[in-house]
Amino acid sequence: MDFALTEEQMMLKTNVRSFLEKEILPVVDEYEKQGALTKEATVSFIKQLIPFGYLVGFLPEEYGGSILEAKTNGVLLEELARIWAGFAGTLFIAAGFWWLLNEAGSPEQKERLLPLAAAGDYIGCIALTEANVGSDVAGVETTANLKGDTYILNGTKMWISNGSIADAAFVLATTDKTQGPLGMSFFLVEKDKSPFSARELHKLGLRSFPTSELSFDDCPVPKENLVDPGAGYQRTMAFFDVSRAMVGVFSTGIAQAAIDASIKYAQDRTQFGRPIGSFQMVQEMLVDMIAETEAGRLLSFRALDLLDKGEKCRWQSSLAKAYATEAAVRTTSKAIQIHGAMGLSEEYPVERYFRDARSLTIPDGTTQMQKLIVGRDALGIRAFV
Numbered sequence: 001m002d003f004a005l006t007e008e009q010m011m012l013k014t015n016v017r018s019f020l021e022k023e024i025l026p027v028v029d030e031y032e033k034q035g036a037l038t039k040e041a042t043v044s045f046i047k048q049l050i051p052f053g054y055l056v057g058f059l060p061e062e063y064g065g066s067i068l069e070a071k072t073n074g075v076l077l078e079e080l081a082r083i084w085a086g087f088a089g090t091l092f093i094a095a096g097f098w099w100l101l102n103e104a105g106s107p108e109q110k111e112r113l114l115p116l117a118a119a120g121d122y123i124g125c126i127a128l129t130e131a132n133v134g135s136d137v138a139g140v141e142t143t144a145n146l147k148g149d150t151y152i153l154n155g156t157k158m159w160i161s162n163g164s165i166a167d168a169a170f171v172l173a174t175t176d177k178t179q180g181p182l183g184m185s186f187f188l189v190e191k192d193k194s195p196f197s198a199r200e201l202h203k204l205g206l207r208s209f210p211t212s213e214l215s216f217d218d219c220p221v222p223k224e225n226l227v228d229p230g231a232g233y234q235r236t237m238a239f240f241d242v243s244r245a246m247v248g249v250f251s252t253g254i255a256q257a258a259i260d261a262s263i264k265y266a267q268d269r270t271q272f273g274r275p276i277g278s279f280q281m282v283q284e285m286l287v288d289m290i291a292e293t294e295a296g297r298l299l300s301f302r303a304l305d306l307l308d309k310g311e312k313c314r315w316q317s318s319l320a321k322a323y324a325t326e327a328a329v330r331t332t333s334k335a336i337q338i339h340g341a342m343g344l345s346e347e348y349p350v351e352r353y354f355r356d357a358r359s360l361t362i363p364d365g366t367t368q369m370q371k372l373i374v375g376r377d378a379l380g381i382r383a384f385v
């Protein structure tokens with residue numbers, strides 16, 4: 001089992017870290033306080049990051065991408081999450097939209113839209129969740145009915161990342177309820193042709209990362225925008241194999257930021273005439289944080305390594321997501337403890353790290369659902385349908 005980073009990946013990590021610390025870190029607090037990022041601000045940050053491989057790292061060169069390994073994409077995401085988790089969320093989903101189009105789109109859909117990816121100003125989102133449909137993705141209630149050459153979409157999607165700034169959405173809908181998951185497909189809903197409305201939903205963490213309610217009210221979608229008919233559920237599961245490992249990496253980035261901040265604070269802050277880092281119980285907290293973050297990183301990169309080798313990684317991605325996200329919550333909570341009262345203040349970044357980490361145990365399937373997937377594979381017994 002060898003999934004060490006190559007020399008090139010190490011160099012990329014160093015270069016991107018230095019760019020993010022110099023150019024992006026100084027403005028993070030200002031933008032986080034403003035809440036969900038505007039489309040304009042999003043695009044301006046994305047354009048700065050594309051040269052490192054962000055956004056199009058999963059795309060082939062013919063579409064301006066760089067076909068980076070999943071592990072290299074992981075390195076990029078971890079570094080961005082370490083500096084600014086809210087924006088890492090936006091970039092992660094924007095890249096996920098292009099990934100899904102490249103994987104599942106028809107040749108016509110790909111030829112028409114993929115050339116727009118590399119410019120960075122066309123933003124996508126992926127809409128599965130609804131008011132009555134969360135963990136049970138197969139229960140999607142949004143409907144698509146064919147009338148002539150047009151599908152008419154009706155339904156409301158909830159908590160859709162990038163929803164309010166999106167130019168297009170992959171919307172999971174059912175065309176035939178009697179067929180269960182086999183009657184579900186994605187629809188490529190382009191806002192200029194198929195208008196839908198968005199309402200921003202406020203949340204505890206990842207505040208600059210838009211999460212929105214999207215309403216499709218007799219929304220007309222051209223027939224040719226149906227994506228891989230009947231495979232919507234399967235495509236969603238394949239997306240989760242990648243996204244769950246990536247959310248593991250994402251959480252690792254936040255946890256690493258909490259460790260780095262805590263080390264500095266424990267060296268600088270003195271009590272009883274000594275740096276607090278000299279107290280064994282403070283050291284113990286730090287070592288627990290390091291151990292759990294290393295473990296989360298290894299699990300996540302192991303899943304990405306399987307992806308790079310073209311091997312199945314369903315339970316490994318779920319395990320990485322379940323472990324790394326929960327570990328990041330414990331790690332960022334300990335970071336607050338090490339900072340004492342200052343840890344609760346906005347003067348230090350650790351309260352943001354905690355809020356951001358806490359927000360990641362839910363998307364892409366909750367911790368409990370990930371555990372049920374690992375349990376199903378280990379036991380050969382399903383605890384859910």
Ligand SMILES: Cc1cc2nc3c(=O)[nH]c(=O)nc-3n(C[C@H](O)[C@H](O)[C@H](O)COP(=O)(O)OP(=O)(O)OC[C@H]3O[C@@H](n4cnc5c(N)ncnc54)[C@H](O)[C@@H]3O)c2cc1C
Pocket residue numbers: 093125126127128129133134135136158159160161162206211359362363364365366367368369372383384
């Ligand atoms: C930051 C963020 C970004 C998101 N982005 C998107 C997005 O881009 N697109 C999108 O479609 N959705 C998105 N979501 C929604 C997310 O995918 C759902 O919130 C998630 O799948 C859980 O669904 P739910 O919130 O309805 O919880 P529910 O499914 O109602 O679960 C509630 C609780 O019940 C537990 N539970 C449910 N079923 C079981 C079971 N069988 N066994 C044991 N426990 C169970 C859950 O673990 C949880 O603790 C996002 C959410 C967040 C927080």
